[in-house]
Amino acid sequence: MLKIPDHQVAGHAAGIGKLGPLIDESGRFYKPLQSDKRGSEEVAFYESFSSNTNIPEHIRKFFPTYYGTKIMKASTGADHPHIVLQDLTSGSVNPSVMDIKIGSRTWAPEASEAYIAKCLKKDRETTSTSLGFRLSGLQVYIGDELGFYKPDRDYMRKISPDDVKLLLRNFVSSNPSTETETGQGPDCGLAHSVYGGPNGILAQLLELKKWFEDQTIYHFYACSLLFMFDKGLASDGAGSNVVVKLIDFAHVADGNGIIDHNFLGGLCSLIKFISDIPAETKDYTGTNGQAEL
Amino acid sequence: MLKIPDHQVAGHAAGIGKLGPLIDESGRFYKPLQSDKRGSEEVAFYESFSSNTNIPEHIRKFFPTYYGTKIMKASTGADHPHIVLQDLTSGSVNPSVMDIKIGSRTWAPEASEAYIAKCLKKDRETTSTSLGFRLSGLQVYIGDELGFYKPDRDYMRKISPDDVKLLLRNFVSSNPSTETETGQGPDCGLAHSVYGGPNGILAQLLELKKWFEDQTIYHFYACSLLFMFDKGLASDGAGSNVVVKLIDFAHVADGNGIIDHNFLGGLCSLIKFISDIPAETKDYTGTNGQAEL
Numbered sequence: 001m002l003k004i005p006d007h008q009v010a011g012h013a014a015g016i017g018k019l020g021p022l023i024d025e026s027g028r029f030y031k032p033l034q035s036d037k038r039g040s041e042e043v044a045f046y047e048s049f050s051s052n053t054n055i056p057e058h059i060r061k062f063f064p065t066y067y068g069t070k071i072m073k074a075s076t077g078a079d080h081p082h083i084v085l086q087d088l089t090s091g092s093v094n095p096s097v098m099d100i101k102i103g104s105r106t107w108a109p110e111a112s113e114a115y116i117a118k119c120l121k122k123d124r125e126t127t128s129t130s131l132g133f134r135l136s137g138l139q140v141y142i143g144d145e146l147g148f149y150k151p152d153r154d155y156m157r158k159i160s161p162d163d164v165k166l167l168l169r170n171f172v173s174s175n176p177s178t179e180t181e182t183g184q185g186p187d188c189g190l191a192h193s194v195y196g197g198p199n200g201i202l203a204q205l206l207e208l209k210k211w212f213e214d215q216t217i218y219h220f221y222a223c224s225l226l227f228m229f230d231k232g233l234a235s236d237g238a239g240s241n242v243v244v245k246l247i248d249f250a251h252v253a254d255g256n257g258i259i260d261h262n263f264l265g266g267l268c269s270l271i272k273f274i275s276d277i278p279a280e281t282k283d284y285t286g287t288n289g290q291a292e293l
Numbered sequence: 294m295l296k297i298p299d300h301q302v303a304g305h306a307a308g309i310g311k312l313g314p315l316i317d318e319s320g321r322f323y324k325p326l327q328s329d330k331r332g333s334e335e336v337a338f339y340e341s342f343s344s345n346t347n348i349p350e351h352i353r354k355f356f357p358t359y360y361g362t363k364i365m366k367a368s369t370g371a372d373h374p375h376i377v378l379q380d381l382t383s384g385s386v387n388p389s390v391m392d393i394k395i396g397s398r399t400w401a402p403e404a405s406e407a408y409i410a411k412c413l414k415k416d417r418e419t420t421s422t423s424l425g426f427r428l429s430g431l432q433v434y435i436g437d438e439l440g441f442y443k444p445d446r447d448y449m450r451k452i453s454p455d456d457v458k459l460l461l462r463n464f465v466s467s468n469p470s471t472e473t474e475t476g477q478g479p480d481c482g483l484a485h486s487v488y489g490g491p492n493g494i495l496a497q498l499l500e501l502k503k504w505f506e507d508q509t510i511y512h513f514y515a516c517s518l519l520f521m522f523d524k525g526l527a528s529d530g531a532g533s534n535v536v537v538k539l540i541d542f543a544h545v546a547d548g549n550g551i552i553d554h555n556f557l558g559g560l561c562s563l564i565k566f567i568s569d570i571p572a573e574t575k576d577y578t579g580t581n582g583q584a585e586l
Binding site for chain 2: 104105109120124129130131132161213214216256257258259261262264265266268269271272
């Protein structure tokens with residue numbers, strides 16, 4: 001039984017007559033091939049990546065499992081080709097999710113002039129140029145009563161570097177809010193268990209960074225990092241349910257022997273922003289929390 | 294007694310009626326303030342940097358010593374304000390020098406539209422966009438008879454990523470050449486003593502990289518790394534005469550709490566290019582050379 005995913009925070013969403021991703025109960029995610037070259041290029045990337053023996057195993061875990069393509073009834077009702085992937089939120093009841101597009105530049109040097117102009121405009125209007133990344137969307141599970149905190153797309157489109165700082169704190173807080181004037185900031189109660197710790201987001205980003213300092217196979221333009229965790233499990237302090245994945249590969253280019261300095265620069269900027277958070281909030285978990293990072 | 298420096302490889306050169314830097318016998322370098330805002334902004338940077346107590350001592354050594362400004366007779370014959378700096382080639386007889394402009398983007402987000410358009414065009418025409426850096430100029434001392442290998446500016450303006458690879462090898466070779474069709478590549482005889490070793494260029498770049506992963510004080514747009522060594526001393530294998538400096542600060546912007554991901558990305562790309570060279574050329578110096586890196 002196919003359905004529209006509950007926890008999508010960015011990208012095209014399925015709706016009545018609208019093409020968008022679907023999931024099934026077996027844990028698979030069906031992404032309709034995008035029009036023009038994007039769909040076929042994303043398939044080409046997954047085919048190349050899944051058969052490339054130069055990708056270390058500890059890096060492969062950052063990518064969704066790829067199950068090939070399938071022509072099937074789309075969310076519009078018509079037959080359409082889909083990329084079949086692992087459903088990353090499968091098994092999670094109330095996942096907190098954040099989607100971050102990495103790189104100060106979302107266009108490849110060989111793209112068309114029209115496409116470059118369009119991307120450059122958006123990169124400059126958002127925080128991509130200034131921060132080296134932009135937050136595309138997020139949802140934070142607060143509790144059964146209040147449900148999810150999920151800023152709308154209009155707000156996300158206009159956020160400043162200071163808003164990014166706040167949202168990165170909201171993501172690990174039990175009182176997320178975009179109101180900064182109340183004097184009551186987000187509590188960052190889960191900063192240590194989600195961002196810190198041996199299996200936390202920071203540790204995983206540093207592993208990824210090390211690979212990006214060396215790999216010259218792919219350049220990941222307009223690709224996103226997805227962070228996910230389940231609050232109930234995170235509160236236990238294990239940190240083991242924190243997931244970091246790379247998604248959206250419609251604009252991957254050949255590395256041609258050059259590292260992806262654009263992705264790497266943005267990743268380092270994000271690492272710096274996140275690493276400041278557990279450091280500031282050591283009081284919340286005391287000595288244990290400090291030792292964890 | 295002021296004179297025109299012998300070993301400038303990029304930037305405006307002094308000439309008859311032409312404004313350019315001068316040096317004296319006491320080891321000082323006089324850089325005429327550039328027109329428009331650039332001159333005053335470079336002075337502002339040197340003033341800020343020299344009094345900033347948050348710059349670690351081991352990082353300060355990567356910057357030329359600043360001695361203030363002075364109104365003096367310029368290379369044109371007229372009085373003009375100059376920035377007084379340490380002459381980096383003072384004490385070196387036949388320095389090999391390379392100037393590398395770092396960053397895939399040479400413009401700050403807050404620059405004017407006209408300036409951004411001009412820089413973006415040049416960044417895309419050169420290797421800045423693709424590699425994250427571009428070689429602005431170099432000279433390599435071959436010997437008393439042959440003198441210096443110094444590709445002209447027209448050639449430097451049009452070089453490809455493959456040319457960059459070749460020039461980085463030429464820089465540490467006794468047979469530099471831009472002819473790749475002869476089948477006789479550069480010997481990379483000094484790769485281990487200049488690029489490798491505990492005081493070599495790679496070790497120094499890694500030290501700089503570590504600082505750039507953390508510092509959010511300055512963003513260094515259109516700034517260059519200068520590499521210098523004296524062949525006679527480098528052949529002794531000490532590597533201690535290899536100098537790495539940052540120069541050209543007319544476009545430094547406030548970091549505003551954000552790391553300089555643009556500089557850092559380009560620096561990591563350069564590090565990757567250079568680190569491949571001693572690794573490939575281990576045969577030239579044998580076991581000792583390998584151990585050195």
